Amino acid sequence: MATDFDVVILGGGTGGYVAAIRAAQLGKKVAVVEKGKLGGTCLHKGCIPSKALLRSAEVYATAKKAEEFGVEVKAVTLNFAKMQERKQGIVNQLHMGVQSLMKKGKIQLFEGTGRILGPSIFSPMPGTVSVEFNDGTENEILIPQNVVIATGSRPRTLPGLEVDGVQVITSDEALEMESLPDSIIIVGGGVIGIEWASMLHDLGVEVTVVEYADRIVPTEDEDISKEAERVLKKKGITVVTSAKVLPETLQKGEKVIISAEVKGTQKSFSADRILVSVGRQANVEGIGLENTSIKIDAGYIQTNEYYQTEESHIYAIGDVIGGLQLAHVASHEGITAVEHLAGEKPHRINYDNVSKCIYSSPEMASVGLTEAQAKEKGFTVKIGKFPFKAIGKALVYGQSDGFVKIVADQKTDDILGVHMIGPHVTDMISEAGLARVLNATPWELSQTIHPHPSLSEIFGEAALSVEGKAIHF
Numbered sequence: 001m002a003t004d005f006d007v008v009i010l011g012g013g014t015g016g017y018v019a020a021i022r023a024a025q026l027g028k029k030v031a032v033v034e035k036g037k038l039g040g041t042c043l044h045k046g047c048i049p050s051k052a053l054l055r056s057a058e059v060y061a062t063a064k065k066a067e068e069f070g071v072e073v074k075a076v077t078l079n080f081a082k083m084q085e086r087k088q089g090i091v092n093q094l095h096m097g098v099q100s101l102m103k104k105g106k107i108q109l110f111e112g113t114g115r116i117l118g119p120s121i122f123s124p125m126p127g128t129v130s131v132e133f134n135d136g137t138e139n140e141i142l143i144p145q146n147v148v149i150a151t152g153s154r155p156r157t158l159p160g161l162e163v164d165g166v167q168v169i170t171s172d173e174a175l176e177m178e179s180l181p182d183s184i185i186i187v188g189g190g191v192i193g194i195e196w197a198s199m200l201h202d203l204g205v206e207v208t209v210v211e212y213a214d215r216i217v218p219t220e221d222e223d224i225s226k227e228a229e230r231v232l233k234k235k236g237i238t239v240v241t242s243a244k245v246l247p248e249t250l251q252k253g254e255k256v257i258i259s260a261e262v263k264g265t266q267k268s269f270s271a272d273r274i275l276v277s278v279g280r281q282a283n284v285e286g287i288g289l290e291n292t293s294i295k296i297d298a299g300y301i302q303t304n305e306y307y308q309t310e311e312s313h314i315y316a317i318g319d320v321i322g323g324l325q326l327a328h329v330a331s332h333e334g335i336t337a338v339e340h341l342a343g344e345k346p347h348r349i350n351y352d353n354v355s356k357c358i359y360s361s362p363e364m365a366s367v368g369l370t371e372a373q374a375k376e377k378g379f380t381v382k383i384g385k386f387p388f389k390a391i392g393k394a395l396v397y398g399q400s401d402g403f404v405k406i407v408a409d410q411k412t413d414d415i416l417g418v419h420m421i422g423p424h425v426t427d428m429i430s431e432a433g434l435a436r437v438l439n440a441t442p443w444e445l446s447q448t449i450h451p452h453p454s455l456s457e458i459f460g461e462a463a464l465s466v467e468g469k470a471i472h473f
């Protein structure tokens with residue numbers, strides 16, 4: 001059977017399903033082909049389940065120190081199965097929400113694997129999509145005007161450190177663990193590795209993070225990395241940087257043992273499990289790219305600023321094109337792509353204004369350039385920094401580690417970047433994002449009168465501190 005569509009979206013993750021909804025709003029006849037579950041990585045293997053578990057870990061850790069707050073809790077015990085059940089309940093609820101949004105938009109869902117065909121009897125151009133259904137029913141042919149590739153990514157692994165799902169795992173398997181290990185080695189101290197390190201530590205697991213770079217969360221501002229390492233070590237997490245893991249030394253037995261070359265010497269680590277979190281790999285295989293002239297570079301599909309590939313009627317968005325592999329980026333790229341194909345004039349995304357968050361304890365969040373990036377770009381910078389320990393609400397919360405750092409341009413006074421580590425910073429970074437979008441100066445930020453007591457007061461103080469005028473520190 002062959003059916004005509006205006007737009008066929010390959011992959012119903014955060015990028016794909018949002019693109020589908022926007023295309024339907026623009027009056028398009030839309031199909032989504034999804035081989036797994038609507039919502040993709042973010043909903044089922046990423047953002048949502050990991051944050052649900054992080055929240056449970058935070059509640060557990062807070063309950064254990066309830067006495068500090070003058071609350072006596074007799075015995076605090078962990079029910080990991082219940083934690084997993086709660087996580088799944090949230091995922092299921094949101095999954096139902098996405099399914100009903102599809103129905104509301106009259107978007108047709110094809111539950112199977114999609115593959116792009118070359119020129120054929122159906123169309124002289126590449127872009128017809130063949131669907132192999134999950135339930136084995138006969139393949140279907142979709143003939144669209146436009147295709148949006150949104151096939152996402154999967155965990156990257158290290159050769160020799162192959163995932164066995166039991167002792168060597170990635171975040172995919174970690175989310176499905178039925179019981180907690182006593183100890184774990186986390187290979188990779190990036191965003192995902194640090195979130196897992198923080199969560200598992202809070203749940204009582206002995207955690208060792210082994211990171212190749214000379215600092216954890218190496219994409220963040222250097223001061224953030226330093227503070228994160230200091231706080232995580234203070235909590236009891238072992239952090240080893242400048243460490244090249246040697247997969248060939250892997251030994252599996254009752255424990256897993258692996259060595260790393262750390263600053264010229266070989267060190268051995270032993271734990272119940274190894275979690276490999278060394279980045280993500282784009283899903284570009286098996287989707288028929290060889291039938292098109294679409295280009296791939298370093299494993300990612302290449303597009304222009306409106307997400308058109310070499311085949312101008314075929315777009316690609318989200319993790320599969322690389323760049324900032326974040327859910328909110330994927331969905332905004334999806335909206336931009338379908339608005340463009342519908343003949344609208346969408347704004348191009350300014351990636352320097354995208355907020356990036358790490359939901360560990362302490363949380364981290366940033367927008368714009370780091371101090372080093374700003375200097376590399378030739379800016380003469382001025383810095384404002386203010387610590388949470390001088391913010392009343394942070395003391396009330398019992399979470400006073402961390403700070404806010406503002407990087408501003410000496411010449412124009414524009415805010416170039418804002419970097420935060422501390423309580424609830426992932427919920428507060430949008431104020432800095434707005435400041436970037438509006439090209440605000442630190443003075444303008446300081447003129448926003450922040451309520452007292454609130455954690456957000458730190459913005460006003462950090463903005464004042466750019467000119468050495470902070471009040472409370």
Ligand code: FAD
Pocket residue numbers: 010011012013014015016033034035036037038039040041042043045046047048050112113114115150151152153171192283286287317318319320325326327328329330359
């Ligand atoms: P995906 O969500 O990966 O969706 C792609 C979809 O395409 C999948 O459902 C897949 O089944 C489907 N598909 C693939 N090939 C085919 C095919 N041939 N036919 C049909 N369907 C196909 N980002 C954040 O912004 N915040 C966070 O807190 C956050 N936390 C994360 C935590 C973890 C542990 C992980 C792994 C990721 C996290 N991310 C987070 C990243 C975020 O999940 C991704 O950036 C986002 O899901 C990308 O969306 P996407 O639509 O490009 O791809």
